[in-house]
Amino acid sequence: MSTTLSPDHVIAELKTRWGDGVITDPTELEYFGTDVYSQGKPLLAVLRPTSAEQIAAAVAELTAAGVTLIARGGGMSYTGGYLATRQPTVLIDTGGLDKVVEINVQDAYVVVEAGVTWEALQKALQAKGVRTPYFGPMSGSHATVGGALSQGSVFHGSARYGSSADSVLGLEVVTANGEILRTGSAASGNATPFFRWHGPDLTGVFLGDCGLLGIKVRASLRLLPRHSHIDYLSWQFERADQLMDAMGALARAGLASEIAAFDPSLSQIRMRRASLSSDVKSLGNVIKKGGLMQGLKLVTKGRDFLDPDLFTLHITLEGDSEGEISARVAAARKAVAAFGKEVENSVPKVMAANPFAAKNAMLGSAGERWAPIHGIVPHSRSTDLFNALQELFAAEKAVMDEHGLFIGTLMTTVGAQATLIEPCIYWPDSHNAFHVRTVDPEHRAKIGCPGENLPARAATDALKRKIADTMRAHGAASFQIGKFYTYREGRDPAALAMLDAIKQQLDPKGLMNPGVLGR
Ligand SMILES: Cc1cc2nc3c(=O)[nH]c(=O)nc-3n(C[C@H](O)[C@H](O)[C@H](O)COP(=O)(O)OP(=O)(O)OC[C@H]3O[C@@H](n4cnc5c(N)ncnc54)[C@H](O)[C@@H]3O)c2cc1C
The missing domain is CATH 3.30.43.10 (Uridine Diphospho-n-acetylenolpyruvylglucosamine Reductase, domain 2)
Structure with missing residues (x-):
């Protein structure tokens, strides 16, 4: 018995x-x-x-x-x-799953354990002259390959190469009964994990599942040779529609590797953070990557040239020769010329020199809490969504003022097709156990910590939901669905039935991360 x-x-x-x-x-x-x-x-x-x-x-x-x-x-x-x-x-x-298992330069793939951070992976690959197409979120000092593949992630490399999922060749997943399930070419007989496609895409089922279907333990990712040349461009725009048109033009042409844009409120929030010239680490990395002249230029120009009342766009471009990078820079200038004015390119230089240094940005410049909410739309809908969000914020102004909430919006693109819009709410409230452990102690001491503020927290909760509803009404998709974004509502019933059947097969007792994807 x-x-x-x-x-x-x-x-x-x-x-x-x-x-x-x-x-x-x-x-x-x-x-x-x-x-x-x-x-x-x-x-x-x-x-x-x-x-x-x-x-x-x-x-x-x-x-x-x-x-x-x-x-x-x-x-x-x-x-x-x-x-x-x-x-x-x-x-x-x-x-503890922190090993880069195999870097196969000849067959252009890397096998990596799920707990490896994007920063650690980047270091290991750099030594061999290769990279993954998507190479991590700005949180990559801590964020792992397994986390990004489980909830979907974008930033480094995404404007040109797409999201984290677009770099995946195959997975190993532990399912609820303790089996290790393989997908991609490694699932068949004597093959290696070099290829994603052989029949239906079973890998894709696990990408973005938020861990609902099992625990990823290993992934095989595509490799590219590292680009030898890099350059940077920045512009300012008076209106959101000009910025959105510029981002769409750059994305469709695949000219930039990274695209980041800030609305005036976010620019002002970023400026309130430590000034560039006093940020010794950023500066040190710019000098290391671009040489002393670039560092000196940064100190003298800083970011004072940016008008805090305008929208700004910052891009990184990569190429494999002097000729290619010059052609990309010229094409990007031409694509954006009709919409905005070019300005000093210090911001993308600092971002590229410190690709995974974002962790302190999870608190505001006076210690406020931070909650980003994003939606991904086709370029043709990005201005409408941005404007609808501004209308929402105007309607919510009294509540926001009452509780000290303020918002700055970040924008980027994903591959050729999509614009991502991410308003970030800041509100005065105490720090939680995660902030205390993760944010640099000196930084936390400098910015301070507001007292617990439950009414402001409740107002933030309510506003987050309204933002997500507005995004959904505009047909937006999302990464990081977790237990916040709606997934099942309005979804094709036949597609949901298929997902439910897969869940039932892999986890009949419903014990793997219940609550994600609305399940
Ligand atoms: C300051 C800051 C900057 C950020 N910048 C970006 C950015 O540039 N781009 C971006 O996309 N996001 C960004 N994020 C959000 C987030 O960091 C990323 O989405 C990141 O990919 C999360 O990875 P993680 O390892 O921390 O995942 P976790 O937070 O640990 O987990 C995320 C989800 O994945 C599941 N999960 C984790 N590992 C596994 C596994 N092995 N198997 C199955 N399920 C698993 C978890 O259960 C959870 O549902 C940022 C966050 C912060 C705080």
Whole structure:
């Protein structure tokens, strides 16, 4: 007769085998159970495995005991994706899966464990003269390959090469019964993980699933030779429609590798942060990447040339020869000339020299909390969505003023087809366990910490929902769906039935990250 062990018993057993790899200290559990925006239900334990096989064994034991399981990578998300919605829940911290397994330059792929950060991957690949097409979010000092593939992610390389999903060739996923499932060419017989396509795209089913279908333990990603030449351009615009037209033109032509744009409010917020010339680390990296002259130019010009009342657009361009980079720069200037005025290019230089240095930006310049909400639309709808959001903010002005909320909007493009619009709400409120652990202590000391402000937090919650509803009304898609963006509402019933059938097959007891994708 088989007996089912209690969740506490399974954890105690694991502790005898894994020692420090099983965490039950309440302070640690609070940290792991808190994301950039909020806190989940208390966790039973956090596991820190160091191999796929260890995860598979633990998952089998815990699901047999009826325990809910959630994977967490760098923890840098803000839509509740790894927060517990029921008890008992055990979190699997993938930080111990930190190996770059194989860099195969000849066959142009890399196999990487899920807990490797984008910064660590970039360093390992740089040494071999290669890169992944998409090479990480701005949070890549902490954010992991597994996290980005599970919820979708864009920024470095995205304007030219698309989102994190576009760089994937295949996956290894631990499912609820403790099996390791392979997708892509490595799933068939004696093949290596060099190719995504052989029949239906089973890899795609797991990309953006937010961990609903299992825990990614390894991924195979495409490699490209690193581009040898890089240049930067910036412009200012008087109106949002001019900026959107310029971004669309650049995106369709595939001219830039990274595109970032700020509305006037976000420019002002960014300017209130430490000034460029006093940011020694940024400056040091600009000198390292572009030479002393670029560093000196930055100190003398700073960002004072930017008009805080205008929209700004900043791009990075890459090429494989002097001729190619000059042609891209000339084409980009031509594409944008009708819409805006070119200005000094210090901002994209600093961003490229410090690609993964964004973590302190999760708090405002006076210690305010930060909540970004984004929508991805075709270029033809981007101005309409931007304007609809401004109308919403105007209608909400009294509430925002009452509680000290303010908003700045970031924009970027994804591949040739899409513009991403991301208003970020800032509000005065106390810092949570995640901020305290993640933001540099000197930075936190400098900006200060407002007191707990539950009414402002509630106003932010309500405004976030209205922003997401406005985006949905404009047909927007989203990454990082987690437990915030709606997924099922209005979706094709046949497509939902297929997803539900896959979920039922892989996780019949519904124990893998319940609550994400509205399920
Ligand atoms: C300051 C800052 C800057 C940011 N910049 C960007 C940016 O430029 N671009 C961008 O797209 N996003 C950005 N983000 C959002 C976020 O950091 C990224 O989306 C990032 O990819 C999250 O990765 P992570 O490893 O931290 O994932 P986590 O937050 O740990 O997890 C995210 C989701 O994936 C699931 N998950 C994690 N690992 C696995 C796994 N191995 N298997 C299955 N499920 C898993 C979790 O359960 C959760 O649902 C930023 C965030 C911050 C705080």
